[in-house]
Amino acid sequence: MSNDIIDVSMISNNTKKIKAAITAIGGYVPEDFISNKDLEKMVDTNDEWITARTGIKKRRILKEKGKATSYLAIKAANDLIKKKKLEPDTIDLVIVSTITPDFHGASTSPTVASQINASNAYAFDINAACSGFLYGMSTATSYIESGRYKKVLLIGADMMSSIVDYTDRSTSILFGDGAGAVLIEPSKNEFGWEDEFLRSDGVGADWLKIKAGGSLYPTSKETFEKKWHYITQDGKTVFKSAVSEMANATEQIIIRNKLDRNDIKYLLPHQANKRIIDATAEKINLDKNKVLMNIEEYGNTTAATIPLLMHDYESNFKKGDKIILAAFGAGLTWGAAYLTWAYN
Numbered sequence: 367m368s369n370d371i372i373d374v375s376m377i378s379n380n381t382k383k384i385k386a387a388i389t390a391i392g393g394y395v396p397e398d399f400i401s402n403k404d405l406e407k408m409v410d411t412n413d414e415w416i417t418a419r420t421g422i423k424k425r426r427i428l429k430e431k432g433k434a435t436s437y438l439a440i441k442a443a444n445d446l447i448k449k450k451k452l453e454p455d456t457i458d459l460v461i462v463s464t465i466t467p468d469f470h471g472a473s474t475s476p477t478v479a480s481q482i483n484a485s486n487a488y489a490f491d492i493n494a495a496c497s498g499f500l501y502g503m504s505t506a507t508s509y510i511e512s513g514r515y516k517k518v519l520l521i522g523a524d525m526m527s528s529i530v531d532y533t534d535r536s537t538s539i540l541f542g543d544g545a546g547a548v549l550i551e552p553s554k555n556e557f558g559w560e561d562e563f564l565r566s567d568g569v570g571a572d573w574l575k576i577k578a579g580g581s582l583y584p585t586s587k588e589t590f591e592k593k594w595h596y597i598t599q600d601g602k603t604v605f606k607s608a609v610s611e612m613a614n615a616t617e618q619i620i621i622r623n624k625l626d627r628n629d630i631k632y633l634l635p636h637q638a639n640k641r642i643i644d645a646t647a648e649k650i651n652l653d654k655n656k657v658l659m660n661i662e663e664y665g666n667t668t669a670a671t672i673p674l675l676m677h678d679y680e681s682n683f684k685k686g687d688k689i690i691l692a693a694f695g696a697g698l699t700w701g702a703a704y705l706t707w708a709y710n
């Protein structure tokens with residue numbers, strides 16, 4: 367063999383692929399909440415309608431003045447740090463997925479990184495609405511798989527109460543505040559992030575958005591009077607798209623990973639509406655007992671729903687469990703992912 371010919375088989379034999387895995391979880395929701403009965407006094411609605419149409423009973427609300435999304439994210443991160451006995455200065459990167467940053471212009475993640483003493487980390491935000499955690503996982507796992515970083519802290523956090531119009535019965539019944547955090551590291555076993563199927567489509571941007579406060583409609587007296595600083599949606603259209611796209615993305619993951627539905631241990635779907643979740647599970651023919659939910663307690667916490675599910679059900683997960691994540695949100699953004707749980 368001449369000197370300038372490379373033996374490719376030697377390279378592949380010597381290069382072991384790094385797998386990324388979730389190695390710790392934290393979560394936080396505020397104590398205060400708005401119940402369906404409370405909402406009855408605020409808008410023309412009732413507990414029966416909300417329960418039957420959404421599955422939601424309560425949504426947690428961060429009421430204290432001077433506290434914002436960073437507060438929720440810091441609480442979730444510190445919960446993780448404490449449980450994992452993690453030295454914060456070993457974290458390389460902090461990502462906060464949110465559509466309710468403390469400020470526009472300055473991202474929220476540097477505040478979070480500083481407050482949790484992640485002194486050797488850099489930090490950035492991801493804005494992908496209800497798909498924010500999935501998009502964040504894609505980013506975080508890529509950094510680990512490439513070998514560039516060893517510890518990435520991903521936090522899905524949203525203070526939805528800051529953008530909800532409590533005179534609008536189509537949105538005020540749905541959203542709540544919360545945060546969930548995961549640590550992503552190189553896996554010490556064969557389990558971890560397996561596959562993802564992510565998509566977006568700007569054609570549906572109008573269906574779910576906060577119209578004002580961006581560069582197209584900077585905040586003005588007019589936008590304020592028109593209430594464009596609040597979240598609005600075309601609920602029915604979002605509902606239908608959420609079911610079809612979450613089901614399709616999950617199906618893609620099942621097919622290309624040759625997964626047997628019986629072998630899937632859990633589906634962790636974004637918690638937007640119990641009927642969306644039920645219809646998605648039915649469409650992909652997945653046993654309802656495998657579908658995890660906490661929507662009744664928290665409502666839709668946007669980027670926080672999936673990590674909060676992980677936080678609440680962490681003790682159920684066993685090493686090697688095959689888990690599917692699925693989400694759909696504003697943008698439009700959506701996707702599904704497949705992971706094998708990496709610790710007991």
Ligand code: UT7
Pocket residue numbers: 410411412415416419420496535536537539574599600601602604605608638639642666694695696
């Ligand atoms: O993460 C993505 C974020 N967003 C979503 O995922 C939202 C997806 N969409 C939804 O969850 C549902 O579309 C809603 C919960 C927003 C609405 O449920 P729906 O089953 O689509 O109700 P609808 O808008 O078709 O309204 C049905 C009826 C209407 O009355 P009529 O015309 O049949 O007499 C509404 O006026 O229910 C009425 N209605 C309500 N009644 C009591 C609508 N909202 C309410 C309410 N309380 N809050």
